[in-house]
Amino acid sequence: MSGLEAALAAAVRAARESAATAVTVAVLTGDRAEVRCSGRTGRGRDAPACTPDTVFELGSVSKTFTALLLAAMAARGELSLTEPVDDLLPADWPAPAVRPAGAGPVRLLHLATHTSGLPRLPPGLLASALPAWNSNPYAAFGEERLPAALVATTVRTAPGRHYRYSNYGVGLLGRALAERAGLPYGDLLADRVLSPLGLTATTCAPDGPRRATGHRHGRPLPPWRIPALPAAGAVRAGGADLLRYLRAHLDPAPAELAAALRDVQRPRLRLPGSEDLLCLVWNRRRSAGRNVYFHSGGTRGCTAFVGFSPDGPVAVAALANAGPTLNGRFVQAGYEVLRAAGRSA
Template sequence: MTTGYRTSWPGPPAGREDQPSRNPGDGGAGWPERLAGAVTAADAPDTVFALSRHGRRTVVTGGTGGSPGRPRDRLRYEIGSATKAFTGLLLAHLVDSGLLTGGEPAAALLGASRPPGRAPVTLAHLVTHTAGLPALPADFYPRALPAWRTNPYARYPDARVVDAFLRHRPRHRPGTRWRYSNFGVAVLGHALGAATGTDWQDLLADRLLAPLALRDTATRPSEGDGLDAVGHGKDGTGALPAFDAGGFRAAGAVRATPHDLLTFLEAHLDPDRFPPLTGALRAVRTPVLRRGFGHRHVHTVAWFRHPTDGGPLYFHSGATLGQQAFLGFRPDTGTALAAVCTRRFRSGDPFVSAAYALLAEEH
């Protein structure tokens, strides 16, 4: 295992090498050591823990594998379901811009009429996982099985996702039950595309990636140029092909460098720096759903929101077959954390819990 850290002030623009700071200035919190411990515990071929505190970045990299050919913090990592934080912000921006309200029936946008007497599934239902949809379409598994260990989502294209949604008959009235659903957010992406006349990935690039200067973020793998991190199985061996999200791009297609992920999170900590997105960045910090005993589980349109002694912690994690990611931020401490690694989730995995703890225990 090799580890190393670099700091910079302020955060570097995407695509530029960061300049090491003469004064790491971690506020006495011992961040380099704490992050290095998390990198070691991840026990993955490539791991990066990237932290921003009041704009000052500390990035620690390491891995059990050989050198990937470029600095690990300059690789693009698959963030899986953390893509939903991007899609939630995109919807919030379209609403803030007056292009949508969030109350539009998804089926109508996708060209279908609502059966008489049936309550419509709206964009708001889809983004909050209250549309009454399962995690995945019923026929996803038999189609995906032949490629289950390589690229199961690639076998379920756009048209099939939309068709499965239009044919689905929810057991419960939309808005009454919460169930986490890749299916629902995938449909949301297609509905946003239909509403604007622009595919989700192009809409994301134009409305979010460009204003935030996320030049090292993409929704498709690179063409063998070494920009993308290579995923591995549970034991950290056996390289896996680049993840293909198929028709589920809005739920899991984003891949980005740790520096771009920090820039994305820093925008949430200081919305006024990004005038085109200020309203949306503020909106995605607002609770829109409370569930569970005592309403302890709080959600925004983009983030899970947990309480800490000092204030709320916002986060989302994600995984593909061979990579994992954790994104989180705390406005009360001005801290953001982007953690990525190239190993599939395994039982008792310390990666996400370690990343969460680093933020939750910050003072």
């Protein structure tokens, strides 16, 4: 068995150990693309078989789509990465109530690099999340609650100074982009990113006929909903579409997105205590002499990993319909597939 085959088998085992019923691992090495699917979209013999178009919740992998949307709008001249987010939000929305003395504004670039100083979650979300903590913790936090959350927000560090991962920040970024374009986030993403890339099965809609049912500890869950912060975690996709998405980063195309696809790969800062670099949302690591870009994500019921290396070229997407485990074994298995694909390219 080759190193890549062994890594693929390990990814499937890791998914099964987390009680997933469906797993997809898509691999691109050079000109060869393959989408391997295993299992069924839910429990029971009547559940459809998993296919390359079976849609999984991507969780925080959604943030890479938001980064590309940001870069695409900047390339079109609709905004600047250094523009303050306050300039894009509705005029009657308040700015964050508390900022460090002498701190400048929170800019779009800060939101896309987790250096805004915003907390991980908006104030008020945890209280509404607790009743559905194990299934759909974001569902009760609607967009109408964002203005009140901003009033209660403390910007803890001067924007641009310190890295602090924030779902709130990227979610707010998506809301700002939607406001500038005059479209809901899902519609804007479809128009500017999904449609040009030909990602016909990728969506922010929580329901659909090709959806893999998410599971937590073997129990089926309702579709993931994140109404106030869709840019941080609402995208869902299948293996075939994710390979198209990653291939576009390897060979930037179409022309209307080429500049944006290159821009999201430009390093912006070094992560604290690490040799890894942060681009626009994407992490970049030097591994075995190659630049490797990657991101993982999870909802309560699904786990996702995506990564690519232009120095191959190679790309991998790994998807399972079970929530992340504490040991992170499936995400690590996805990363090992990416490394093995690089060695075989």
